[in-house]
Amino acid sequence: MEVWIRQETGATVVLHPEHFQQELAVGRMPREIPVSVDAGRSWEPAWQMGMKLRARGDEFTALIAPVHTEAWSTVAGYIAVFSFLFFGGPIAFAAVVMAADHGPTKLFRLCVVLGALVLGPLPIAVPAALGMRALKKDPTLRGKGRAIFALIIAAVLGLACFVAAVVALLR
Secondary structure (H helix, E strand, O other), X not given: OOEEEEOOOOOEEEEOHHHHHHHHHHOOOOOOOEEEOOOOOOOEEHHHHHHHHHHHOOHHHHHHOOOXXXXXXXXXXXXXXXXXXXXXXXXXXXXXXXXXXXXXXXXXXXXXXXXXXXXXXXXXXXXXXXXXXXXXXXXXXXXXXXXXXXXXXXXXXXXXXXXXXXXXXXX
């Protein structure tokens, strides 16, 4: 990405975004000078573009840490990872094994499946759905990938609970 700066003489200067922000921060650039990040198709005051670039953050940092992301999407992503590995995944697997066991009664097996459904995919799917809804309202935020990942994990755990329910009913 490049920042185009239209000078008072009419000439256009191209700067790297970080250099642009430095020039703006130290006061070497007028705050009202027109700048563009889309090759001159649209122009905004320098102070406004500086705020947008600061809020957006670094692309590499955004891959590692949640920078300028929707909060529900971030929560859903982390819940999905940790729940699948340490909590919801093992509970859903235990529900499938328990549903296939002949020992407990049918009612007990169905209660285990219901508990696995409440503790497995539900805590993942609710914040993911809230995050997707918020992302539709404000598309400038990041986090759509995290929400989709969480919905996929919730669907996998939900499928395991569905299989467990079918097995529990057929036994």
